[in-house]
Structures are given as structure tokens and as C-alpha cells.
Amino acid sequence: MKLTDILKEFEKVHPEAFEEKADRRHILRNLGFKAAKIVSPFAIAGITVNKAAAKTTDILAEAIIFLLNMGYLQSEFYKQALSVAGLIPESDKGAYQKILKDKNAQVAFWIFYLNKTNNVVPTKPSYDFTGKGAIPKAMSDYKTFLSLAHAIEDAAVRMYLTGIHMFLTNKAFRSDAMNMATANARHAAHVRFLRRNTGVDMMPWVTGTEANSLIGEIKKAYQNEDNTIQQKINTVGINGFDVSFNAATEAMDEPMTMADAEIFMRPFIV
Amino acid sequence: MKEVTTQDQKAHENASLSRRKFLNYAGAIAGAGILIASCKKEDDPKLVEEGAIDLGSNDTGLLNYAYLLQQLEAAFYIEVVKNPYSGMTDTEKGFFVAMRDHEIVHREFLKNYLGTSAIPPSIENDWSSIDFSSKNSVLAKAKFFEETVVAGLSGICKLLISEENIQVVSKMAVVDARHSAIVNNFVYPNTFAEKTDGNGMDVPQDPQSSLDITRQFFKKSISGANVPKY
Numbered sequence: 076m077k078l079t080d081i082l083k084e085f086e087k088v089h090p091e092a093f094e095e096k097a098d099r100r101h102i103l104r105n106l107g108f109k110a111a112k113i114v115s116p117f118a119i120a121g122i123t124v125n126k127a128a129a130k131t132t133d134i135l136a137e138a139i140i141f142l143l144n145m146g147y148l149q150s151e152f153y154k155q156a157l158s159v160a161g162l163i164p165e166s167d168k169g170a171y172q173k174i175l176k177d178k179n180a181q182v183a184f185w186i187f188y189l190n191k192t193n194n195v196v197p198t199k200p201s202y203d204f205t206g207k208g209a210i211p212k213a214m215s216d217y218k219t220f221l222s223l224a225h226a227i228e229d230a231a232v233r234m235y236l237t238g239i240h241m242f243l244t245n246k247a248f249r250s251d252a253m254n255m256a257t258a259n260a261r262h263a264a265h266v267r268f269l270r271r272n273t274g275v276d277m278m279p280w281v282t283g284t285e286a287n288s289l290i291g292e293i294k295k296a297y298q299n300e301d302n303t304i305q306q307k308i309n310t311v312g313i314n315g316f317d318v319s320f321n322a323a324t325e326a327m328d329e330p331m332t333m334a335d336a337e338i339f340m341r342p343f344i345v
Numbered sequence: 346m347k348e349v350t351t352q353d354q355k356a357h358e359n360a361s362l363s364r365r366k367f368l369n370y371a372g373a374i375a376g377a378g379i380l381i382a383s384c385k386k387e388d389d390p391k392l393v394e395e396g397a398i399d400l401g402s403n404d405t406g407l408l409n410y411a412y413l414l415q416q417l418e419a420a421f422y423i424e425v426v427k428n429p430y431s432g433m434t435d436t437e438k439g440f441f442v443a444m445r446d447h448e449i450v451h452r453e454f455l456k457n458y459l460g461t462s463a464i465p466p467s468i469e470n471d472w473s474s475i476d477f478s479s480k481n482s483v484l485a486k487a488k489f490f491e492e493t494v495v496a497g498l499s500g501i502c503k504l505l506i507s508e509e510n511i512q513v514v515s516k517m518a519v520v521d522a523r524h525s526a527i528v529n530n531f532v533y534p535n536t537f538a539e540k541t542d543g544n545g546m547d548v549p550q551d552p553q554s555s556l557d558i559t560r561q562f563f564k565k566s567i568s569g570a571n572v573p574k575y
Contacts, residue, residue, distance in 0.1 A: 170535050177538060180545035232519050239515045243508055250503040253515055254546035257495050258538060260522035261547075265537040268527060278443060279527045280520055305454055305516070306509055313453040318446055325443065326450035327516040 135248060136189070138241035140197055141333060142252065143185040145234050147199045148340055150178040152227060155204065159214055167269055174262045181255050206342040209291055221270040226289055228263035229281055230296040230339050233331035235259055240330060260328070280325040295331075295339040302329050391570035398464050399568045400556075404510050405462045406572035407501045410552050411514055412455040412463060414494045417562055418521075419448035420470050421490055430480045437531075444524050451517050458513065469564040484532050491525035492540070493559060499549035504573045522547065551575040 153175040156162055163171055189196045204213045204223065212219040235256035242249040264279035271277050277287055285297040303311050303323040310323040318326075331339070393399040400409040422445035429438060456463050476482040498518035505511045526537035542548055556569045 170537070173535070173538060177541050177545035180541075180543060184544045184546075236512075236515055236519065239502070240508070240512060243511065246503055249511070250499070250549060251544075251546065253499045253502045253518065254549055255544075256515065256519050257499060257522035257547040258541045258545055260519040261526035261538040261541070264523035264526035265530065265535075268530060268537075278440070280443070280447070280523045306458060306513060308454055308457050310450045310454055313450060314457065316449050316453060318450055318453075322443065322446035323450055326447040326454075326520055327513075328519045329516065330512070 134241055135245055136192075136194060138238050138248070138252070139185050139189060141241070141336070142235065142238045142255070143182060143189070143197065144340065145231050145336070146178055146182040146185065147197075148202065148343060149227060149231060150175060150182050151199070151202045152204060152224070153178060155202070155214060156220060156224075162214060162217060162220060164217065170265060170269070174265070177258055177262065181258075184251070201345040202343050203345050204343055206291075206293065207345075209293075209342060210289065218270075218273055218275075221266065221273060221275075222287065222289060223293075225263060225266045225270055225277075226293055226296040228259060228266050229285075229300075229328075230331060230336070231259045232256060232263050232328050233296075233300070234336050236328060236330035237333065237336070278325070281328065282321050283324050292338050292342055295335050298335060299331075300324065300329050302327075393568040393570055394566055397566035397568040398468065399570070400464060400572050401462065402571035403573065404505050404507050405459070406569070407505055407552065408455060408459055408510060408514070409462070409464045410556065410569060410572055411498060411501050411517075412452065412459060413468070413563075413567065414497050414555075414559065415448055415452040415455055415517075416466070416468060417470070417559060418490055418494055419445065419452045420467075421475075421486065422448055424472065424477060425483055425487070428477045430478050430483050432480065440527065440531075447520055447524070451521075454513070454517075468567075470562055471564050472562070474561070484528065487528045488525070488532050491521060491528050493550070493555060495522045495525050495547060496550035497552065497555040497559075499547060500551045500555060500575075503549060504552070504575070 153171050157168065157171055157175065186196050205211050206213070210219060210223060213223050214220060235252055238252040239249055239256060242252050267277055267279045271279075275287060281297065281300055283297075283301040284294075285300070288294050288297050301324045303309060303320060305327060310318060310326065311320050312318055313323075390402065400406045400413065422441055425441050426438065426445055433441075456466055475486050495518060498514055498521060502511055502514045502518065505514060529536040529539060540548060551574065552569060552572050553574055556567065556572075560567050
């Protein structure tokens with residue numbers, strides 16, 4: 076298929092990507108950056124790999140690659156889980172298929188824009204969702220799977236909040252990240268709801284730093300999620316209303332820094 | 346709140362542009378476009394119907410619309426908890442109480458954040474279309490309000506200029522999306538993300554059309570004449 080045909084096909088499936096996106100198109104012409112140097116999933120964090128390359132990159136492309144890497148992890152997580160016989164109960168399969176469909180679409184969206192700007196698309200890594208043995212039953216026991224699933228979803232919501240911030244100066248991408256953030260929040264709420272149905276006392280929103288959380292570095296998913304000071308305003312008992320600490324932490328999700336996101340995702344990358 | 350005047354907008358755009366160096370020619374044009382649009386609005390504020398509550402212009406207008414949406418949701422859940430429909434289980438009540446408290450946080454936060462620019466608190470609601478004694482009626486409206494607020498806040502986020510304002514609105518929007526997902530599930534199982542599009546995204550709504558569908562729930566007339574548009 077020729078490029079123009081691919082674009083035509085894409086337009087049929089995603090007409091909205093071609094509407095009112097003037098500022099995104101403008102930006103794309105200027106996105107060119109030395110992506111070849113930063114195709115490793117974490118080079119972009121600028122912490123462990125190639126700081127120099129990270130400095131020369133454009134923040135928009137950096138944000139796309141950041142969100143794409145989370146999307147890769149999420150789509151592979153559900154793809155693998157759905158392929159393990161007996162892991163997911165029949166009654167819940169439809170929901171995971173729907174979530175996977177959304178994740179795949181999000182991944183395709185970001186890849187499309189990297190390709191469109193002649194940027195190198197990072198290779199999808201191989202994943203081990205046992206965290207190299209730290210969570211041995213992640214893909215064999217449904218309850219364990221659920222606990223990891225909501226940690227990944229909640230972390231993704233937080234990464235999208237960071238993405239929105241990185242896209243600050245570009246309305247179109249900022250809006251895309253916002254609309255993916257709320258879609259991810261829907262997935263997160265549902266996965267938490269499914270875990271609740273297995274008898275775990277939890278709600279669709281994140282309370283504090285999540286007592287039901289996981290082991291080791293995976294706890295990063297919830298670190299600093301218990302913030303109750305928003306723009307210098309304390310929301311606990313705000314204006315005399317009976318708002319508990321827990322409710323205050325639940326009411327707003329907090330962005331996760333790229334450094335924390337790296338620590339969270341790294342154990343799953345082979 | 347981070348006040349955003351036309352001058353601030355200009356400074357903000359320019360600062361971000363030069364700092365990040367990702368825009369050259371195209372960026373300058375885009376920046377200028379925003380500037381011209383905002384000057385025009387500033388110079389020529391639209392008249393507001395007498396007696397109507399004016400949301401205002403620029404980021405203030407957008408945040409006031411967010412505040413109005415949160416007033417609506419908070420007032421709705423306060424009423425749901427106060428007058429439970431017949432047969433409301435303790436579990437159901439637990440969800441409504443939690444969502445009520447989150448909406449109170451959103452509402453009171455925005456009130457304080459907007460400070461003297463805020464529209465009046467507790468704008469009286471028109472609940473004539475809701476039967477609070479009926480589970481179906483309450484759930485249908487909860488679904489409608491949550492979907493409207495998620496789409497509305499995302500639409501607001503697209504138009505906001507100030508970094509701080511974008512951050513606080515997006516933080517609230519994702520929690521309202523969690524509400525929306527779960528209320529959808531209560532109405533019909535597995536419909537938590539029924540309206541995501543072919544890109545795996547929720548669909549935002551611009552403030553003008555959003556206001557058109559929410560004003561019926563307020564007894565006072567609300568004007569968004571000066572609120573930024575798509």
C-alpha cells in the first residue's frame with residue numbers, strides 16, 4: 076500500500092484526526108529531531124541513557140514517545156492476558172477486549188504522528204509482567220493480575236496528566252492527551268471495579284497511596300498520589316465542609332514524573 | 346488562580362515558544378492568531394442579558410464554567426444522598442457519598458481558586474426533570490451529568506492558556522471520568538467506556554454547546570457570551 080493510500084485509509088477510520096488540527100499540522104513540520112538516538116524506551120527520561128540526546132529533543136516528540144511507551148506496555152499486557160487460557164473469567168473478557176481495543180487505537184495514533192513527521196518509531200520492547208519474578212502469578216492468577224492491572228491503569232492516568240503538561244503549548248496534542256487521559260481513567264475505574272467484585276475493598280478512584288498496592292518499585296504507581304494541597308489550597312475540610320483526607324486525595328489524580336514512570340515500567344521490560 | 350489577561354497570554358505564548366524552540370515560522374503565526382483573537386474579545390466584550398450570571402472571559406470564564414459544572418454535580422449528589430431513592434443499598438449509598446465528597450472538593454477548590462472572579466456560589470438548581478425517588482431517573486441523570494462534565498472539562502482544558510489552570514482542570518477531569526465509567530456500569534454493565542472513538546479517546550465538548558445543555562438545570566440565566574470558543 077502506498078503512503079497516500081494508507082493516509083486515505085486512516086482518514087476513513089479517524090476522520091477527526093484531519094479536522095481542525097491546523098496547529099498540530101504546523102507543529103508536525105517542525106518536529107524533526109534526532110529520534111534515532113532515543114529509540115530506547117527510557118532514553119527519553121534523560122536519566123539513565125543519553126542525556127545529551129534528550130536535551131536536543133523536542134518536548135512534543137518526547138511526550139509522544141513517553142505516552143507511546145506506556146501504550147505499548149498496556150496493549151501488550153492485555154494482549155498477553157487474553158491469550159492465557161483460564162486467566163480471565165468469560166464474564167469479564169468483553170471488558171478487556173474493549174480496553175485492549177482502545178489501547179491499540181491510542182498506540183496507533185501516536186505511531187501515526189511519529190511516522191507522519193519522519194521520526195523514528197521506538198521499537199516495542201518485550202515484556203515480562205511477572206516483573207522478572209517479583210510478581211510470579213501476574214499472568215496465572217486472576218486476583219494477582221487484577222492488582223497489577225489497576226496499578227498499570229492508575230499509573231497511566233497519572234502519566235497522561237504529565238503528558239498534557241508536556242503538550243502545554245500545542246492545543247491539539249494537549250487535547251488528544253486529555254481525551255486519552257479520561258479514557259484511561261475509565262479503564263482504571265472499571266479494572267478497580269472488577270477487583271472490587273473479587274472481594275477486595277476498593278473503589279474506582281485512588282485513595283491515598285493505595286494500601287492494597289503492590290510490592291517494591293511497583294508502589295511507584297501511587298507515590299505522591301495522596302496530595303491534598305492543590306495550588307496552595309488545602310482540600311481537606313475545605314471551606315468547612317466535611318471532606319476527609321481520603322476523599323480529598325481521591326478527588327484529584329496527580330501527575331507522575333517521567334523518572335517515576337521509568338522506575339515503574341522498567342521491571343516489566345525484558 | 347493564575348490571572349490571565351491579554352498581556353499575560355502574550356507573555357505566556359512568547360515565553361513558551363522561545364523556551365522550547367520547537368516553533369519557528371508556523372509557531373509565530375499560530376501565536377499571533379491567539380493574540381489577535383484574544384485582543385478582539387478583550388476590546389469588544391459581548392453584552393450580557395440583564396440579570397444573567399456572566400461567566401466572564403479568557404481563562405476566568407472557562408474556570409467559572411468548570412465551577413458551574415461542579416456546582417451542578419455537587420448539588421445533585423447532595424440531593425441524591427439526602428433523599429435516597431427507594432431501595433438504595435448501603436453499597437450504592439457509599440458510592441454516591443464518595444462522589445458527592447469529590448464534587449464538593451472540586452466545587453470548593455474552584456471557588457477558592459477563582460477568588461473574587463468567581464460566579465456566585467450555590468446557584469439555585471432546577472431539578473424539575475429529575476425524580477429523586479426513582480433509581481432509574483437518578484442513575485440516568487447521574488450518567489448524563491458525569492458524561493457532560495467529563496466532556497465539558499476536556500473542552501475547557503483545550504482552550505485554557507495558563508499552565509496552572511490546565512493542570513488543575515485535567516486533574517479533576519480524570520476523576521470525573523472514573524465517576525462516569527462507574528455510573529455507566531450501574532446503568533448497564535460494561536459500558537464504562539462506551540463512547541470512546543476510533544482513536545481510543547473520549548470526545549470533548551466545547552463550552553458553548555456544553556452550556557446549552559446544562560443551563561436548564563439552573564433557575565438563573567447563565568451567560569457564556571464572553572467565554573472563549575473553539
